[in-house]
Amino acid sequence: MPTPVKSINDFVVKFANVNGSGSASANEMFARSLLRMGVPVASRNIFPSNIQGLPTWYEVRVSGHGWLGRRGGVDLMVAMNPQTWDKDVASVDPGGYLFYDSSRPIPASKFRDDINVIRMPLTEICNATYSDPRQRQLFKNIIYVGALAQLLGIEPDVLETLIGEQYKSKPALIAPNHQALHMGHDYARDNLAGACGLKVERADGVKDRIFVNGNDAAGLGCVYGGATVAAWYPITPSTSVAEAFGKHCKKYRVDAATGKNKFAIVQAEDEISAIGAVIGAAWNGARAFTATSGPGVSLMQEFLGLAYFAEIPVVLIDVQRGGPSTGMPTRTQQADLILAAYASHGDTKHVMLFPQDPKEMFEFAAQSFDLAERLQTPIFVMEDLDIGMNEWLCEPFAWDDARKYDRGKIMTAADLDAGKLFGRYLDVDGDAIGYRTLPGTHPSKGAYFTRGSSHDKMAKYTEEGDAYQEVMQRLLRKFETAKSLVPAPVIHQAAEKTGYGVIYFGSTAPAMDEALAALEAKGLHLNTLRLRAFPFSEAVSDFINAHEQIFLVEQNRDAQMRMLLVNECSVDPARFISILNYDGTPITARFIISQIAGRMTMTSREAAE
Template sequence: MGNGMIKEAPPAQQSDPADGLSANDGTIVNDFSIVVATANGTGSQTANMAILRALFKMGIPVNGKNIFPSNIQGLPTWYHIRLSKDGYTARRHTSEILVAFNQTTVVQDIQTLPPGGICLYNADWRSIPQRDDVTYYAVPVNEFIRDSGMKGKLKDYLSNMAYVGALAHLLAIPLERLDDALLFLFKGKRRTVDSNMAVVRVAYEWAAANLTAAHPYRVAPMNETEGLIMMTGNEAAALGAVFGGVTFAAWYPITPSTSVIDALNGYLAQMRRDPATGEATYAVVQAEDELAAVGMIIGAGFAGARAMTATSGPGISLMAEYVGLGYFAEVPAVIWDIQRVGPSTGLPTRTSQGDVLFTYYLGHGDTKNVILLPSSLRECFDFGYMAFDLADTLQTPVFVLSDLDLGMNNWMSEPFDYPAEPLKRGKVLSAADVAERGFARYRDLDGDGIPYRTLPGNEHPLAAYFARGTGHNDAAVYSERPDDWRNNMARLARKFDTARSLVPGPVIDEVEGAEIGIIAYGTTRPAIDEARDRLAADGIATSLLRLRALPINGEVEAFIARHERVYVIEMNRDGQLQTILRAELPEVATRLESLALLDGMPLTARWVVEAIMAAEQDRPRRAPTRREGSAEGATELDLPGDGSLSPGNGLPRGDSGLTDMGHDGHNREVIAGEG
């Protein structure tokens, strides 16, 4: 096959009409996707992260998604990088540029390219499938390694830097940006960076001399990421926990939650040491299993520590009995569930929202649990510390449900705000308080279902109590009396109702007169935001309510009542959130319809658009107006379009008329109770 360009393709055709901005000369700048196909365990993550971070530092909005197998080494892995000048971060269903460095999957990978796509591949391969509508670039990897002077096992791990250098030339990524990115990734280790850059430069210079960039895709500097940060959701969660005052964590390793504790260990080592002695003022324990881990944090919570664990679905299954103890004995704890695909072992390295129903009711008997539902890095951080305040205030385990996509992939964000309020420890009595007012551990003195508690170390003789998982009266004395049981369960229900006013309210973006409502949560947000803009471009108006927590409050029922149809969009098979909403809001349940997808991949805007259009079945629409801002300060914007809706018309076209509005929802969201 030889080196260099193999076959020139016809002009690129956008696989997604709503994506891409073509210049007058046909060049598509900062609006396309790249997929890198390699084998797991070959060191490709560093190469991929170097490209992602270099683009980010060029000011281009980007998002990276690692689609990796559940093994240590050898199986196929794909890394998706999306560039979007408009800042969209959802996964796209196709990528225009393929880096084919896995011979095992090259046949299927090339078939995924749209017409006009390009393919970089290892020139050392003997053959590669041919398509007349794809441009091929052969990259002589072994030649680059030889010319860079790399030897031994190091050369195997640096071979992926060959495609970094070639791609940098073809897309016009400055080498200094790649150098900066590697310096960040290797924490300032100049020697390691130089080894990687040696291969990058050889590949770049070879590409400049031998490859003709016969394709329309280019990058150019922008200013859209200035002041932003990039990290994973698991890192943001760990940092939030530090600001929330965590002093104890117990865990057992499980994908995709392990990096929560890895990051937590790093942050605590920097920020939680006695200034006089340098000794750690925290403890992180790797338990023998998830059952032991949750038992440890329940015990630590009883003792007054702010305690947490991080796990995924199989770990949650093992924790069920202890969670019930925490609920009934009323012990604060924080449990992060980074969701993956189940049931059973399932797909351990793919994303899902499959634990919502399970965690909401986790524990035998009548139990309901408080759940926080982050959708962004900022909310991972905010909920990271807020969860401890809620757990202490409500004296109960609090779940935070993230997922693999948010937790393990890199996202952009505004810098986090330093928490403005002190830690909220809830109703904790001192010895003086007990002396003044007495103490009955499970007595509801305030009518909100939340009793007062004492902590070990309180020296008043009446402060001690049994945190019972067995039947008890309001003084924590063992009891099997029916009235004691009935009263205690009624009080726990009142406490859960109190939680409705304490958890974060939903975020609402409502279009006046829109008949279509959408309810969603978590990482479906990027795809839904983009899909709504596409629908608006065709004059199809939608309103969105994004849940940030369970239990729900009255805003949710009112939102549903204001719309003829409300689609509940989520990443599971059975529409689990819809099940909860139907159970709790029977008067509006008939307006709800589930749009659920579970294939292990993050949602795309295309799927959301097509799912809504198919469900609508060509119903006529009028062109409504969008309410912007709070109810008091609302302004109306005319939306274009004739209001028609054609099922099967894959993707909407046209000018959305929303160029002055933030596609990512920051400018148009109204937080219920805050707007």
């Protein structure tokens, strides 16, 4: 029997529940109580695709150091779902703890002898106290949270405060919840003293950070970014972006005097209609967006090609999930890169943004509208399920009240009256971007046809080779212009000179931070570049060319980011070593460390010479 795991502020608790049993809010309260004690946590949901009656897991990584990626492994399993018992027991690290409801007897063969079992007769306790089945269900969750609090040393008043906040609008529920909490707490104090070597101690690791999920941040970012039109179609995991936008609009975008809405949201009949409406609205001068996932982007391709060629602003938030086809709707991946970069037939290239967490999701969502209108092209904000559907600890959101929206190049009636020459696809300023006019602007000037067919500089139909190629070349030059407008990569030099580099992006970031620290402790140094957008700026090519070997970490099977870098930058593909995690779970620091350390055959110093 291995030594029981002992740790302060550094362990993983995993809850196994039945979906729809009311456990989600209790588990989240558990996580938040740790944050209130100043201890950073990273929590992740593992959802089934169905609605009720299927298993759901909630993994809380407690990290006094502040590492927010998945660690891998489980120190304390709270096994509340008989259906997944075997799997849950098997996932505990040797020396770890298994907490379960001992009301029903379970044969000894269902346990392991290298883990520590913590028994509590939850159902018995519940049935003795409550008679209503729904109450029994709901309070059971709070009771076990109370017990865990006692086992781990979570301050009771912290949980009491959270209960008070949660039921602020239903104060009658506060006392019964407090009672349930104490019931669990008292049982553990009287029966389970010393049963668990994992402890929580108050710290100052959270500071003023907030705990928020990426889709909520996306919806809020769209509000701050001035979106007035949203058209969307439900799909996992992007539905909550549209719902968040709607919720925030109801709060912030209702005209106080009239009670009317300064926004319009339409749930379209399918993704094609959704992107069509976004294009129509943007064509007509409103900031518009849609949110979807991989399958939706596949459907939208025809319209995306139209928006590219006819040069219409579009914001598309892609919350990536496991593909291909229906794939794994509730698992995460970064597998839509090629799809988004080159969406639609013919020669197309689209701008992509890669936020790393909800804070960047908020910022990039807002910025995407400026980019879309300035560049007159689709902007893909490439989120993923890991960021979108989990609460992340991140820096508080910020805004500058003096900030103005960049509406891009629009010719007004006054401009037209002043005699300015209008040609929709005329490159007047040398930045490869023409001026557009909005419908209804001027009685006799500025009207033109928007179409997906080939056109000349004045928007007239043409199939003449030279005119067509001129437009196509200008679109490439416009893509070059985008390089200076999109978020720049974040580059970090290692403490010691090294010939190794690592490139990564998006939700890989927290696991990468942790992995880099661990590798450095082993004497393995890497310079890092975190990509934040496509097209790639010169800094990206320069970084690649400055390193002998570059680890390229991404979450898809076919190394799609590698494909893009090789395609778009003048670099030697042999420098790349791909590190791929695509099983649908978020990448872990352990995985990155093992993959990189194993391949750094020289010390980083040798590689630098």
